[in-house]
Amino acid sequence: MTSTTSQATGSRKRKARKVTRxxxxxxxxxxxxxxVSTIYALDVVEGKIPACKLRIAACQRHLDDLVYGPKRGLYFSIPRADHAIRFFGYLRHSTGKWGGQVFELANWQAFCTAVMFGWLWESTQKRRFRMAYIEVPRKNGKSTFLSPIGLYMMVADGEPGAQVYAAATKADQAKIVFDEAAKMARTSPVLRKRVRERAHHMEHPKSFSVFKYISADGKRLDGLNSHCNIIDEVHxxxxxxxxxxxRTGTGARExxxxxxxxxxxxxxHSICREHHDYTVNVLKGLFENDGWFGFICSIDPGDDPFDEISWKKANPNYGISVFADGLKAEFKEAEDNPSALASKMRLYLNVWSQTSEIWLDIEKWRACETVYDRASMRGRRCYIGLDFGAVSDITALVLVFPPVDPGEPVKIMPFFWVPFGTIEKRRVDQAVPYDVWLRDGLIFQTEGTATNYDAIEHFIIGDDAGNTGLINEFEVMEVDYDRYFAGQLIQHLEERDVLCVACGQxxxxxxxxxxxxxxxxxxxxIAHDGNPVMDWMIANTAVKMDDSGNMRPIKPDTRKDMRKIDGVVAMLMALGRMISAEEDSNVISYEPGSMFG
Structure with a gap:
């Protein structure tokens, strides 16, 4: 399979306008x-409940889907949502200050429950979400929220022979959620008549369903046919x-x-960080996955970790199971001992350790999206940035068009190549939808498992198959590339009288x-066409500064292997050369007598 010379646009979904009250x-x-789900979502989005941008994004996604979801075959079923919420009312807390009291969901728990169980596919009446990733600080009721979900999936979900697993790295940790569920079933007037408790599992005889605990140190992990997996403390x-x-054990379930x-x-580099990053991309709209639910509570970059408003933003159970006095004590210790601050922020504000801050605000970048016709750009002057990946990596080519008229934005046009033989492995290993991007024409494939530079060369200069090439479509001023790359492609371009300029990084x-x-x-x-691959790379890019405040783009510390920034690097090289060339063209040269005749 070879690359093509046209970029698909019709299949790409434009980002929906944010739905308001x-x-x-x-x-x-x-x-x-x-x-309750809509009320909570609106309160968060409108600022009535302090929340970080990611929690706001989770709530905005629900509101947007209420309006735009039906176009994708989705609908929100109040009976199904309320059925799950009501189930919690049959249970009782077993320990702590609420021991013996009826389980009452906090507003964020009710929201998550309603969204996970209320959204359905209209064509099948089956649940939309197959995966849920929830990330909150300590003491926000994580384990006690999971136990009822497991019981519901065993007893009340209508699945014959359901297998429910509470999972952790160690058996003792896995038993925490399981034991809490067993206590809830034992103290519930309704469930204790319907659930049998055994030494290592629970049974629901009517549906032939079971609830077990399982751990990574167990002897047997194969042969699972799980209907529900409950995984606590993924980190x-x-x-x-x-x-x-x-997750692979759920394949036979509807x-x-x-x-x-x-x-x-x-x-x-953990699986938890991989799922965190994927969830962030789904919430930001960079990845489209209607089967993945995400809810993350933290603080935003720049928030003061010692400020009470930050504590409220990060802790959805603030005032219920998380209190100001306790957090004051914890952060007082961190104030006196700065080395403890990172740990306190991770545990009580849900901030990942060892991360580089992302450079550009993705929402501001996306606000620059402009629909413009490629045909209208033909013949325009442009600079090409070309960032070559490793042997089997992404190659990015970005055209940068200088403004022609006053007030016109700089326009960019990105293209990407990935070896076809690596696409499936990338999709599985890196949790990035390369296969979807390929299907939608957002990336091009080249033959084999290594970068095929011939396909990129033909894209630039044309070939005998009728591809005209960029140099015939636009007025290409130069091709700008990493100075450490001196491959045959550059040599071939120079033989065609294409000016190639090596750029430092x-x-x-x-x-x-x-x-x-x-x-x-x-x-x-700046104007761009909303290419999701480029959006993803913008969201991946951090910067490093020297002592003089100069910046250069880098990958964040986390998951460097999956965070690609090639398109940003290519754009910056072309933009830098455009700045230099445009400045040179504006220099007034001195000619004797030319100024005053």
Whole structure:
């Protein structure tokens, strides 16, 4: 299979306008507008409940789907949502200050329950969400929230022979959720008549369903046919083995559910960090996955960890099981001992350790999306940035068009190549939808498992198959590339009289284009076509500064292997050369007598 020379645009879904209360009032039934899930989502989005941007994004996603979801075959079933919520009312807390009291869901727990169980596919009446990733700080009721979900999936979900597993790295940890569920079943007047408790599992004889606990150190992990997987403290898993076994064990079920709940971790290469990053991309709209539910509570970059408003933003159970006095004591210790601050922020504010801060605000970048016709750009002057990946990596080519008229934005046009033989492995190993991007024409494939530079060369200069090439479509001023790449492709371009300029990747070379890109994005003076691959790379890019404040793009500390920034690097090289060339063209040269005749 070879690359093509046209970029698909028709299949790409444009980002929906954010739904507001006024829009909902016109578009959804009054019962939906007054449902606990909608009320909570609106309170978070409108700022009535302090929340970080990711929690706001989770709530906004629910509101957006109430209006736009039906176009994708989705609908929100109040009876199904309320059925799950009511089940909690049959249970009682077993320990602590609420011991013996009826389980009453906190507003965020009711929201998550309603969304996980209320959204259905209209065509099948089956649940939309098969995977849920929930990340909150300590003491926010994680384990006691999981136990009822497991009981519901065993007793009340209508699945014959349901197998429910509470999972952890160690058997003792796995038993925490299981034992809490057993206590709830034992003290419930309704469930104790219907559930039998055994030494190592529970049974629901009427449906032939079971609830067991399982751990990574167990002897037998194969042969599972799970309907529900409950995984607590995912950040503690040293590898992906148990989680992958559990998720692949749901294949024979029509509407399985895996629920992961955790506090932020410290390992940037863990399965937990992979699922965190994927969830962030789903919540930001960078990845489209209607089967993945995400809910993350933390603070935002720049928030003061010692401020009470930050504590409220990060802790959804603030005032219920998390209190100001306790957090004051914890952060007082951190104030006196700065080395403890990172640990306190991870445990009590859900901030991942060892992370580099992302550079550009993805929402400001996306606000620069402009629909423009490629045909209208033909013949325009442009600079090509070309960032070559490793042997089997992504190659990015970005065209940067200088403004022609006053007030016109700088325009960019990105293209990407990936070896076809690596696409499936990338999709599985890196949790990035390369296969979807390929299907939608957002990336091109080249033959084999290594980068095929011939396909990229033909894309630029044309070939005998009728591809005209970029140099015939636009006025290509130069091709700008990493100076450490001196391959045959550059030699072939130069033989065709294409000016190729080697660019450095250090602070000196990247400082000016980094500053310019920052300015363009903040002022809305750059236009792009909303390519999801480029959006993803923007969201992956951090910067490193030298002592003089000069910047260069880098990958964040976390999951460097899956966070690609090639498109940003290519854009910066072309932007830097464009700045230099445009400045040179504006220099007034001195000619004797030319000024005054």
């Amino acid at each position: 006024a829009v909902l009032a016109k578009k959804v039934p009054e019962a939906v507008l007054g449902h 503690a898993h040293p590898n992906r083995l148990l989680i992958d076994v559990l 509407q399985p559910l895996t629920v992961e709940i955790t506090t932020a971790g410290a390992d940037p 250090g602070f000196v070379s990247m400082a000016a284009p980094c500053r310019e890109l920052e300015r363009l994005v903040l002022e809305g003076s």
